[in-house]
Amino acid sequence: MNLNIDAQKDMTYDAIVVGSGISGGWAAKELTQKGLKVLMLERGRDIKHVEGYTTATNNPWEFPHRGRVTTQAAEEYWANMRTGYTANEEWRHHFENDSLNPYIEKRPMDWIRGYHVGGRSLMWGRQSYRHNEEDFMANLKDGIAVDWPIRYQDLAPWYTYVEGFAGISGSKDGLSVLPDGNYLPPMQMNCVEKEVKARVEKAFGKRHITMGRTAHLTDPKAIHTELGRAACQFRNQCMRGCPFGAYFSTQSATLPAAVATGRLTLRPDSIVAEVLYDDKKGVATGVRVIDQNTLQTRDYFAKIIFLNASAFGSTSILMNSKSSRFPNGMGNDSDQLGRNIMDHHLAVGASGDFEGMEDQYYYGRRANGVYIPRYRNWDGDKRDYLRGFGYQGGASRSGWNRGNGVEGFGADFKESLTKPGPWSMGIGGFGEVLPNPDNRMTLSPDKKDKWGLPQIIFDAAYGENEKKMRKDMMNDAVEMLEAAGLKNVKGYNDESKHLGIGIHEMGTARMGRDPKTSVLNKWNQIHAVKNVFVTDGAAMTSASCVNPSLTYMALTARAADFAVKAMKRKEI
Amino acid sequence: MNRRDALMRVATLVGATVALPALGHSAMADTLEASAAQRVATGKPVLFTADQDALVADLADVIIPTTNTPGAKAAKVNEIIDVVLKDCYKKADQQRFIDGLTQTQKMSQDAYGKTFSQLDGAQRTDIMKKLEADAKQQKADMARAVAGQQDVQIPAEKRNVTPFFSMLKDLTLMGYFTSEIGATQALEYVAIPGRYDGCVPLKPGQKAWAI
Numbered sequence: 001m002n003l004n005i006d007a008q009k010d011m012t013y014d015a016i017v018v019g020s021g022i023s024g025g026w027a028a029k030e031l032t033q034k035g036l037k038v039l040m041l042e043r044g045r046d047i048k049h050v051e052g053y054t055t056a057t058n059n060p061w062e063f064p065h066r067g068r069v070t071t072q073a074a075e076e077y078w079a080n081m082r083t084g085y086t087a088n089e090e091w092r093h094h095f096e097n098d099s100l101n102p103y104i105e106k107r108p109m110d111w112i113r114g115y116h117v118g119g120r121s122l123m124w125g126r127q128s129y130r131h132n133e134e135d136f137m138a139n140l141k142d143g144i145a146v147d148w149p150i151r152y153q154d155l156a157p158w159y160t161y162v163e164g165f166a167g168i169s170g171s172k173d174g175l176s177v178l179p180d181g182n183y184l185p186p187m188q189m190n191c192v193e194k195e196v197k198a199r200v201e202k203a204f205g206k207r208h209i210t211m212g213r214t215a216h217l218t219d220p221k222a223i224h225t226e227l228g229r230a231a232c233q234f235r236n237q238c239m240r241g242c243p244f245g246a247y248f249s250t251q252s253a254t255l256p257a258a259v260a261t262g263r264l265t266l267r268p269d270s271i272v273a274e275v276l277y278d279d280k281k282g283v284a285t286g287v288r289v290i291d292q293n294t295l296q297t298r299d300y301f302a303k304i305i306f307l308n309a310s311a312f313g314s315t316s317i318l319m320n321s322k323s324s325r326f327p328n329g330m331g332n333d334s335d336q337l338g339r340n341i342m343d344h345h346l347a348v349g350a351s352g353d354f355e356g357m358e359d360q361y362y363y364g365r366r367a368n369g370v371y372i373p374r375y376r377n378w379d380g381d382k383r384d385y386l387r388g389f390g391y392q393g394g395a396s397r398s399g400w401n402r403g404n405g406v407e408g409f410g411a412d413f414k415e416s417l418t419k420p421g422p423w424s425m426g427i428g429g430f431g432e433v434l435p436n437p438d439n440r441m442t443l444s445p446d447k448k449d450k451w452g453l454p455q456i457i458f459d460a461a462y463g464e465n466e467k468k469m470r471k472d473m474m475n476d477a478v479e480m481l482e483a484a485g486l487k488n489v490k491g492y493n494d495e496s497k498h499l500g501i502g503i504h505e506m507g508t509a510r511m512g513r514d515p516k517t518s519v520l521n522k523w524n525q526i527h528a529v530k531n532v533f534v535t536d537g538a539a540m541t542s543a544s545c546v547n548p549s550l551t552y553m554a555l556t557a558r559a560a561d562f563a564v565k566a567m568k569r570k571e572i
Numbered sequence: 573m574n575r576r577d578a579l580m581r582v583a584t585l586v587g588a589t590v591a592l593p594a595l596g597h598s599a600m601a602d603t604l605e606a607s608a609a610q611r612v613a614t615g616k617p618v619l620f621t622a623d624q625d626a627l628v629a630d631l632a633d634v635i636i637p638t639t640n641t642p643g644a645k646a647a648k649v650n651e652i653i654d655v656v657l658k659d660c661y662k663k664a665d666q667q668r669f670i671d672g673l674t675q676t677q678k679m680s681q682d683a684y685g686k687t688f689s690q691l692d693g694a695q696r697t698d699i700m701k702k703l704e705a706d707a708k709q710q711k712a713d714m715a716r717a718v719a720g721q722q723d724v725q726i727p728a729e730k731r732n733v734t735p736f737f738s739m740l741k742d743l744t745l746m747g748y749f750t751s752e753i754g755a756t757q758a759l760e761y762v763a764i765p766g767r768y769d770g771c772v773p774l775k776p777g778q779k780a781w782a783i
């Protein structure tokens with residue numbers, strides 16, 4: 001490409017952020033607020049806050065198939081179909097058509113993507129927990145993989161910072177396994193949840209049930225309202241996009257904050273093919289972008305680059321960034337790039353019927369549940385597997401759906417279904433997955449996508465540790481619900497799912513202390529390319545059992561702070 | 573020609589001024605929603621014949637009749653069943669449903685010498701009870717076939733199917749309780765609750781929340 005100097009200047013920024021999801025939004029916000037001119041690149045289409053949420057205010061009868069998945073969509077969204085909910089009509093347009101975005105499964109991988117401005121911050125589960133002190137020492141103590149290069153104390157102030165801006169509602173419980181944060185008021189438990197909490201905590205001294213900590217504004221502060229955000233309205237239609245900006249997303253929070261600086265350029269439809277590298281200077285110089293609609297390529301330049309394209313996205317970009325210095329992909333001196341795929345394993349737990357409380361109900365739709373923090377391999381407990389799991393769950397009264405499970409039809413049958421049904425409660429586990437170098441992704445040498453970029457080949461699966469843990473996850477769930485007096489308690493352990501089903505993919509460019517065994521250092525810099533930062537799930541050295549997004553936010557804010565200070569010191 | 577050159581060449585061929593059609597979403601949404609739009613635009617069923625459509629409306633109204641709130645026919649449940657069957661069910665399932673309608677008319681003719689729509693309320697209920705009993709029997713037979721009972725002769729591909737009555741009931745409940753009439757009259761629908769109260773004593777006559 002013949003670029004004159006002026007044109008190159010137009011394509012030059014202080015920083016480039018690749019990806020506009022949870023971590024990319026944070027990178028753009030932090031870097032622009034610290035004075036940098038930032039280009040944020042998003043591979044997918046633009047979705048404008050509020051006006052872009054096309055189904056947000058639909059009534060149930062306004063969906064052509066009342067939310068059900070059409071056979072055509074089921075075929076096209078083949079990976080999404082494995083989740084059981086992401087292809088639904090209400091929000092399918094926020095997930096990717098898997099047939100248009102193929103990947104190769106040497107072993108199965110449930111890869112659920114959101115290619116648009118805001119990424120999966122628009123559809124995330126919003127559960128927001130801190131890793132605890134032990135999480136950052138677990139690999140060291142267990143002698144597996146590599147040690148985290150940071151400790152809880154390094155990240156704690158950044159957790160506090162991002163919680164304040166994002167707006168996390170939760171209760172402070174004083175549990176070392178689930179460190180307290182900077183919270184807005186918690187949501188309420190319903191009557192049955194309160195009763196089950198009391199009974200479980202009485203029966204098992206060391207197991208606790210708390211309210212889910214979630215990125216919803218229960219009592220918005222000025223820092224939230226000044227961006228146009230309002231309190232949660234308890235519609236529970238979050239994945240359609242929230243017209244109140246009540247949950248944290250790029251659109252509701254980090255994007256308007258970054259735009260307000262006047263220093264952000266957002267460019268949708270821009271697929272980053274590779275990071276450009278200057279062999280002589282030993283630094284990255286920019287990125288090469290393919291327009292997803294026109295297929296035109298264009299280069300952009302910057303002093304620093306933040307990769308926030310999701311774990312597999314950022315990793316595939318680095319793998320595709322080949323140079324004489326990095327023939328196996330940028331930053332891949334350790335051969336760890338693409339390895340150690342982690343997620344949280346789930347689809348295991350129990351549910352049962354709660355008899356009584358028939359005179360009690362609830363008002364509103366709470367997009368949240370209760371949380372049972374990890375208690376296994378904790379505080380003196382020792383199992384035949386490593387690490388642990390937490391549970392998410394909740395109680396409710398059944399609705400008209402129960403009509404399919406009982407015999408009958410006609411007037412009395414109809415009238416019975418218009419009344420609240422019996423109470424039931426379920427809890428589902430989220431278990432930690434160990435890093436395993438054999439769980440990996442590579443780039444296909446011959447299969448390309450429609451943009452000419454190599455397709456990802458996944459070759460990964462759960463290991464023995466996860467399988468052993470799942471027995472406890474099911475049995476403990478049954479045990480707790482039975483101890484709480486529930487009837488007809490049924491456990492389940494669905495082993496048909498694969499890595500990725502938690503939509504918490506992590507670990508493919510891990511942080512570590514030693515460049516020989518890790519991709520990133522303690523500041524999320526690529527060991528050998530100090531002006532490239534990776535602060536999405538790829539950076540994770542171990543998975544913990546808690547939902548990871550809050551940790552990505554904290555890592556990103558911390559890395560951005562370091563990056564700007566290092567730039568001022570002329571170190572990068 | 574390496575990959576980068578190939579891309580550049582494609583870009584050149586496409587040209588800066590010729591944008592490709594927008595990818596995916598809008599175009600696809602059109603095809604996926606076409607059936608519902610077509611039904612609204614033409615007023616005609618997209619899968620059923622007119623007779624089948626009328627029969628489904630009558631059958632659904634036996635499952636969810638008008639009481640102190642309007643029933644399935646008033647909520648036009650037949651229309652959503654038509655669209656959902658067309659778009660969300662495989663051909664074999666669609667055919668089983670159509671066969672069930674044919675069978676229902678035959679049962680009606682055999683028992684009363686009339687079409688289902690010509691029957692009185694008690695007769696309609698009687699036919700529906702037979703359909704429900706048939707479905708129960710079919711499920712029991714399938715379970716025994718799966719369990720390897722030698723006396724049940726069911727081909728493998730028909731051992732895990734939803735009987736006609738079960739499909740009809742499922743679609744009727746879904747169609748009714750997600751309709752405007754079902755959600756706002758039979759149930760209580762609050763689009764924007766505004767708050768969450770975890771423990772609320774049930775009021776006399778309190779209806780279940782629609783969603």
